[in-house]
Amino acid sequence: MSKPRSLALPPRTRARRLVTARGEFAVLDTEPSGGTHGTALLLPGYTGSKEDFLALLGPLSDAGYRVVAVDGRGQHESPGPRGRAAYRRRALALDVVAQAAALGDGPVHLLGHSFGGLVARAAATAAPGAFRSLTLLSSGPGRVARPQRIRVRALRGALALLPKERVWRATRWLDSRGEEPGEADPPEIVTFLRRRMMRTRIAQLAGAGRLLLHDPDGLAELSAVPLPLHIAYGADEMVWPVPSLAAAAEHTGAHHTVVLGAGHSPNVSHPEELAERLTAFWQMAERVHPTGDLSGRP
Template sequence: MGRPDHPGTAAPSDGTADDTADDGLDGAVAREATGVPAGPPDATPALPVGRGRAQRHPHGARRVTVPSSLGPLAALRAEPDAAAAIEGRPATALLLPGYSGSKEDFAPLIDAVAAGGIGVLALDLPGQYESPGPAAESEYQPDRLGPVIAGIVADEVAAGRRVLLLGHSFGGLVARAAVLAGAAVRGLTLMDSGPGELPMGQRRTNLDVLEPILRRRGIEDVIALRDASGEWSSKDPQVVALLRERLRRSTVTGLLGMGDALRAEPDRTAELVAAVRARRVPCLIVCGIDDDAWPVSMQRTMADRLEAEFAAVPHAAHAPNVENPTALLDVLVPTWRTWLRDDLLG
């Protein structure tokens, strides 16, 4: 597998403030893109992106429930545009959100990915938002959640679909664990996710500060702190309402367990290298060019180790899916379509 780079210079964001799909409960301000220009057949299809919509961005996916070994998971499913599909078995992009996130974090991507001939299945991870989760904090470690996702991949494959797995931030650690657990994916994308634990920095500090508040006083005090900080004051009221609701409905046990995992996950890149080489699974590492979680240089080094493609999305930090979906789509859709064509070539 070669490692060509994407230049990461697609259409910039318009600077509209919005909320990121955050992994440190710090609500970093994001910017929404305005649209995707027309392009050649393998370019991202035209996408009318509304201003400041983020997780409330309109899409054509339907709400579904996906069975898993830990119980039903809430999801959004969109069918691919058959006219744009690559020859062969249909494909589904299975999308995993980050810590404190949800399936709605992928709302700005859904219609464009489906228009590119690839179906979408965006999940709440166990314990997130509308999905129940286990009672023990230890069950939220990536190596415990990975086999759960591997089971969902197996169900998709059994239904005749090729699976392109994407994990954002904490979801990237889970996606990696799913591949290490044997998930039969056609490609792996790690977005704004690192080789191991979250490095020292503001996001890790936020986890350290908020952990005792969450454990002793509960989620309402965390929400009150965010309200008092004013970090939500400039955002669309409908987006703020969703962010409050999903924090309130996510399990405290899950937030604590995932938070612990983000501060303790070992570097498993060597294991992943062996797995993807043995099974010839292509990989993409993509991140916002200003990612403030795992340094971009660290993610670039991880891509080198994996012999993976690498792309840095302009005008984006830790959540290009809501900060600059236009530029992110210009990386994802052509890359995924290439992987599906290569699959036909053997």
């Protein structure tokens, strides 16, 4: 889970509803400063939300990109059904395709953080023509590390048995272990994190957790995606094993970024550096595929 350090909206940012052919989604929509180079669609991770990208929106928009961060169905401020079937991988992927179409800017750069990377990969496979490039940020392919599998199983089990408020308190206790004195979250962030947990559908949390635990390796699928591909993560990534991410980048020929000093959420801890890496990749992708031509990778 990413935890924003501030909830302040960057300049030129609107919180709004994106109306698509598959329903409405809550988004943060940031207009570029000056001329527009393109549009990027950002998908958050497990137990996360669009606010995970708040620190990244400003630097990306300053570089000339329209940036739209979205809550997926049943996630935080986006409505979602209660039924389990609604949160299968293909359904979530088709939502993303519909979101890209509703933005009205043609093919968009797609980025998925953590669990969002699994959804982004499926969306790019389902409709590659909707996207100009694909970035997996702190995300597989491959299985999540064993401590994270244990954590996801525990959360899914608790949600099936306990009121969400009790699950929230237990999650906060687990998150607090190992924190240094003075590093506790500010009260407004704690309030936000609780509200996000309370608003997110249990079916979404259970479905996303199931996909994290049982998602296929995905390397062959990713290799077949006919888009410029970028695999990025922090040097201290702990949800996916770093060697498996490096091997995936080498196997697929992806553009490869390692953010030194960052953990699972470079979007929060190192937004300026990450923005520079992302825009450099996007500009390269645009030079190689200026009209969305899907003939290969840079």
